[in-house]
Amino acid sequence: MEKKVFRYQKLMRPRSEHCCVPLCVVSAIYNSTLSFHSFPVEKDLRKKWIVQIRRDDFQVNKNTKVCSVHFRPDDFMDGTRLKRLKKGVFPTLFEWNHYQEEPPRLSVWERRERPLTPDPGSDVDQDDMDFDVERTGHDYCSVPEAAAVDMFLHENQELKREIEDLRKQLEQTKTIHRFGLKRFAGSDEDIRFYTRFATYNHLMAFWELIEPATHRMIRVTSSKVFKEPGNTRALPAIDEFFLFLMHLALGLKQKDLGHRFQVHQTTVSRIITTWANFLYFVLGSVCIWMTKEQV
Known part of the structure; x- marks a missing residue:
């Protein structure tokens, strides 16, 4: 059986634009529907673009482009023949986040409070509560166990006695070596x-x-x-x-x-x-x- 080979058709007037984002192989030679955008002139916004594409110590020039694949549809202006970006937007869609924008993280005031005790009529079990603690990294309702407190107090007293013994030994050593x-x-x-x-x-x-x-x-x-x-x-x-x-x-x-x-x-x-x-x-x-x- 003859193996089929698919070939891309080159444009009549190929362009030299290509995307500078790592892991992106998009080039203007074989793509006529995608647009390529230069880095903004504003220093703060340009720095944000460099951070978003994960390029450290990256030198930007007039030929450095980012393709339209890495922008959301809402980032482009409507009613124009060419794809033009809105002011202040930056690339957010990449291969490492599966070309999906991460949901915005809720602020401290918008987070849902975790109940102290589960409602008997609800389907929330202890495993879900443990998961919440592991996810947040904090359990503000937890208190140290009594056994642990007693253990630390005992160790503290032992250390105090050891310090006192060492102080006495030091004084005795000084007395022995001092001629008096x-x-x-x-x-x-x-x-x-x-x-x-x-x-x-x-x-x-x-x-x-x-x-x-x-x-x-x-x-x-x-x-x-x-x-x-x-x-x-x-x-x-x-x-x-x-x-x-x-x-x-x-x-x-x-x-x-x-x-x-x-x-x-x-x-x-x-x-x-x-x-x-x-x-x-x-x-x-x-x-x-x-x-x-x-x-």
Whole structure:
């Protein structure tokens, strides 16, 4: 059986117009009933045409055309011999939407409210209601389950306790690595070595006697001028006292003490001078000699 072959008849005067829309093969060479339309001159409308036909970074010139297949019948002007587009229209019919215009989406105020509970006399079942929730992506009537809330509260409490434990461990680590009196508070042997006090309790008993007077301590500045307290201390007061005792008990150099307490050598010198003057006046007022009658 002979196979039939269909051939398109070329126009007598072929035109070079062809459609620039992707997936569209319409050309003016074999079509005399279709019209081809240039892009509008207005920038905003031209940009909308480019977006509608899905051509990114597309360069438009005078030969770039869009065929009439991609326009609705209402987009053309009536009463004209040639197909002319109305002002402000843009292509909407393409192969990817099956040449059908999508229905306009209802606004928020025009949407039908979904009933909270299905009407017993209606044919709406639970599956339809679930479908509405999946389609909209929101269920404004839903509330979190009690079990989930309890689980989150329990996890929140566990995280708070873990943060508190980590904070305590950090403070302990800082205390261990920081050279100060708290580091040796649990060892009377170390207290005896560094300060010559018998125990930590003896040292703290002496500190309680002189601590109220430390607020009136006259501190030494870099210009060797004695000034009233008020400037910020490089070390806590009790660590300054510990540094001074180590200087007296062990005879450590100022540079060595500066490395231990992580302060400058000049700061160590000021601390030693300040505490020497302070203890001289505080302890000098205590009578350590027996009276003539006792002798």
